Amino acid sequence: MRPAAELLIVLIVLGNLALLGSSRLTGLIRLVAAQGLLLGAVPLLARGQAWTAEILFLAVAAGLLKGVVFPVLLERAMRDAGIRREVEPFVGFSLSQVAGVAILAASFVIARRLPVPPGPLARAATPAAFATILTGLFLIVTRRKALTQALGYLVLENGIYLFGVSIGQRVPLVVELGVLLDVFVAVFVMGIAIFHIRREFDHLDVDRMTELTDWTP
Amino acid sequence: MTDLLAPPLLALAGSPLLLGIVNKTKAAFAGRAGAPLLQPYYDLAKLLGKGAVYSRTTTWVFRAGPAVQLACALTAAAVVPLGGRPAALSFSGDFLLLAGLLAAMRFAGAAAALDAGSSFEAMGASRELQFAALAEPALLLSLAALARACGRLSLAGMFAAHPGGPAPVLAAAALFAVFLAENGRVPVDDPATHLELTMVHEVMVLDHCGPDLAFINYAAALRLWVLGALLLGPLLPRGTGPGTAAAALAGLAVLTGLVESATARLRLVRVPQLLVGAGTLAALAVMLARGGR
Numbered sequence: 001m002r003p004a005a006e007l008l009i010v011l012i013v014l015g016n017l018a019l020l021g022s023s024r025l026t027g028l029i030r031l032v033a034a035q036g037l038l039l040g041a042v043p044l045l046a047r048g049q050a051w052t053a054e055i056l057f058l059a060v061a062a063g064l065l066k067g068v069v070f071p072v073l074l075e076r077a078m079r080d081a082g083i084r085r086e087v088e089p090f091v092g093f094s095l096s097q098v099a100g101v102a103i104l105a106a107s108f109v110i111a112r113r114l115p116v117p118p119g120p121l122a123r124a125a126t127p128a129a130f131a132t133i134l135t136g137l138f139l140i141v142t143r144r145k146a147l148t149q150a151l152g153y154l155v156l157e158n159g160i161y162l163f164g165v166s167i168g169q170r171v172p173l174v175v176e177l178g179v180l181l182d183v184f185v186a187v188f189v190m191g192i193a194i195f196h197i198r199r200e201f202d203h204l205d206v207d208r209m210t211e212l213t214d215w216t217p
Numbered sequence: 218m219t220d221l222l223a224p225p226l227l228a229l230a231g232s233p234l235l236l237g238i239v240n241k242t243k244a245a246f247a248g249r250a251g252a253p254l255l256q257p258y259y260d261l262a263k264l265l266g267k268g269a270v271y272s273r274t275t276t277w278v279f280r281a282g283p284a285v286q287l288a289c290a291l292t293a294a295a296v297v298p299l300g301g302r303p304a305a306l307s308f309s310g311d312f313l314l315l316a317g318l319l320a321a322m323r324f325a326g327a328a329a330a331l332d333a334g335s336s337f338e339a340m341g342a343s344r345e346l347q348f349a350a351l352a353e354p355a356l357l358l359s360l361a362a363l364a365r366a367c368g369r370l371s372l373a374g375m376f377a378a379h380p381g382g383p384a385p386v387l388a389a390a391a392l393f394a395v396f397l398a399e400n401g402r403v404p405v406d407d408p409a410t411h412l413e414l415t416m417v418h419e420v421m422v423l424d425h426c427g428p429d430l431a432f433i434n435y436a437a438a439l440r441l442w443v444l445g446a447l448l449l450g451p452l453l454p455r456g457t458g459p460g461t462a463a464a465a466l467a468g469l470a471v472l473t474g475l476v477e478s479a480t481a482r483l484r485l486v487r488v489p490q491l492l493v494g495a496g497t498l499a500a501l502a503v504m505l506a507r508g509g510r
Contacts, residue, residue, distance in 0.1 A: 006382065010383045010387075017497050017498075092397070092491060094490050097497045098496075098497070100497060101497050101500045104500070105500075106503060108504055
């Protein structure tokens with residue numbers, strides 16, 4: 001069980017680094033989808049052998065939503081908006097990857113100081129969860145396109161989910177599903193918002209929204 | 218005694234063969250017959266039989282370059298173990314010596330290229346050093362990850378420890394990028410190109426001829442062997458002898474040939490991204506490596 005869980009965590013962290021270095025929106029969406037599918041498997045490994053129906057349902061629901069539904073919604077938003085790649089982010093792709101390593105190091109430091117409850121996955125997953133959360137925040141702050149920012153929000157949520165699932169001895173199913181539903185609504189709204197930004201401004205550069213005024217002379 | 222001398226002797230005798238294997242693989246992939254496997258040896262013999270010509274604008278730096286490169290490569294071949302056997306020269310912290318030797322070799326090459334006074338060679342030297350500046354952190358971080366995972370500070374100890382976990386695999390992936398970049402293989406540099414504007418390693422040696430060029434080519438072949446052995450060392454199973462390790466190196470040469478055939482060369486501005494990516498992989502390996510057990 002342990003090596004499988006470790007491999008899962010390493011793949012999630014590698015996904016974070018790849019997200020920071022990729023400029024293609026299709027590639028970014030696929031990376032987020034792969035990360036979502038991996039996260040779906042986390043609850044199966046986190047609680048040892050006892051796979052109750054509850055856990056199986058959570059795993060399938062999370063994997064489906066994060067790995068299939070969100071990517072399809074975002075891909076549709078991308079197609080409607082007619083954009084292919086992120087050009088000229090605020091922080092370059094190489095520098096972003098270096099920042100990703102710094103984020104990872106910071107996460108290890110933070111995780112070491114936290115009183116983490118003993119669990120089969122908690123020790124390895126806590127730094128990965130923090131790294132994923134911070135990577136999502138970094139993507140939101142440093143990218144120009146609204147779609148990449150929505151992806152950053154998804155990555156941030158992935159990190160929170162990873163933290164919750166691996167830490168909690170017994171996270172109530174309802175809470176996790178409620179969070180998933182929230183994210184679902186958020187992505188839905190973002191898809192619509194992206195479409196409207198595109199219709200109003202002809203591009204998804206959120207930088208242009210500073211030009212918004214309610215009065216034009 | 219034979220145990221200690223087998224790895225360096227194998228490196229001395231076998232390293233040009235690796236270049237032959239790479240070229241043969243590329244030829245087979247392209248549907249050509251290709252040059253014989255032993256062609257690098259014939260080339261070396263031919264070059265050694267010639268005289269050298271020196272431009273009047275060059276100084277002793279230019280003449281010393283090839284000899285220094287060869288000396289560094291020979292010492293590096295003595296430092297790196299092959300398979301599970303200890304290297305001829307092994308002490309605690311010898312991986313830093315290896316990184317230093319590779320850097321000194323590169324410096325000698327770049328200094329000789331600059332001394333020739335040709336702008337093309339200076340451009341090649343500038344690019345080579347730019348890539349090296351990014352490849353070196355990846356190399357050192359991968360070696361640090363291995364040292365941390367194994368709890369040993371000598372290369373022989375790292376190769377013999379066989380730590381589990383993801384760190385050695387990540388370090389090997391980072392080392393593969395360094396291997397391709399340092400040896401001027403395809404995603405970074407094309408050894409077969411004939412356009413000065415796109416050459417990196419090849420343009421630096423344009424003004425060298427005869428025995429000097431033979432020294433440089435032989436040193437480059439040795440570097441291919443040394444970095445390959447470094448990359449494979451922690452991955453080979455316990456109790457691998459020098460013979461099996463050499464066979465694995467031949468497999469790595471075939472893989473290099475396949476990579477060269479199947480991928481296009483990266484745009485010059487994209488190369489740093491590849492090397493920074495390798496560096497991040499290595500840094501991740503350092504963080505995941507748990508202390509020696």
